[in-house]
Amino acid sequence: MRYYNLLKDYVECSNVLYDKVINLSNEIILFKPSIEGAWSIKEHIIHIVDSEINNFIRWKSIIAQPGSKCFVIEENEWTKNLKYEQEDIKDYLDVLKLLRKITFNYLLNVDEAEWNKNYFIHEYDGTTFCGCWSCFASPYSQPQNVSYL
Numbered sequence: 001m002r003y004y005n006l007l008k009d010y011v012e013c014s015n016v017l018y019d020k021v022i023n024l025s026n027e028i029i030l031f032k033p034s035i036e037g038a039w040s041i042k043e044h045i046i047h048i049v050d051s052e053i054n055n056f057i058r059w060k061s062i063i064a065q066p067g068s069k070c071f072v073i074e075e076n077e078w079t080k081n082l083k084y085e086q087e088d089i090k091d092y093l094d095v096l097k098l099l100r101k102i103t104f105n106y107l108l109n110v111d112e113a114e115w116n117k118n119y120f121i122h123e124y125d126g127t128t129f130c131g132c133w134s135c136f137a138s139p140y141s142q143p144q145n146v147s148y149l
Contacts, residue, residue, distance in 0.1 A: 002112055007104050013098045018093045021045060029089060039079060046084040047075055049092040049099075056099050059107070063114070 002077055021029070022043065029042045039047070061068045 004108070007107060011104045012070060013102045014097045016098060017045070017048075020068050020084075021093060021125050022090065030085065037076070040085070042078050042087075043084045045089055046077060046082075046087055046092050049096045050078060051075075052096055059103065063110070 014076070030040050032038045032040045050073060054071060058070050061070060
């Protein structure tokens with residue numbers, strides 16, 4: 001399978017992130033640089049998980065309802081209005097690992113020809129994303145991109 005390594009990295013990234021973050025102190029997790037609009041590590045993690053939930057629905061939509069419009073998150077509004085600082089980061093890390101495991105197990109059995117067959121429309125900017133692989137084209141999908149923590 002051509003996409004096997006991509007899927008494997010996708011799952012591994014959630015494990016790397018979990019291992020890097022789970023034992024950090026609250027002081028470090030909640031720290032925000034003195035830059036206007038800066039986010040804490042916790043806000044970034046919860047944003048990643050919110051995005052992951054959205055991508056989970058996107059790849060399912062690509063398969064179940066090709067050509068459908070996808071839901072779009074306005075990240076700064078979500079972070080501000082949902083009060084991420086009050087959330088339990090471990091719960092979010094657990095959700096990330098579970099969603100990626102479910103995605104891996106499901107997509108591993110999808111015929112590779114199907115990966116590029118269908119699409120969804122990103123209503124926010126009108127972009128058309130082709131194939132399930134577009135849901136994994138994120139910097140959060142690669143283990144090396146979380147290793148700086």
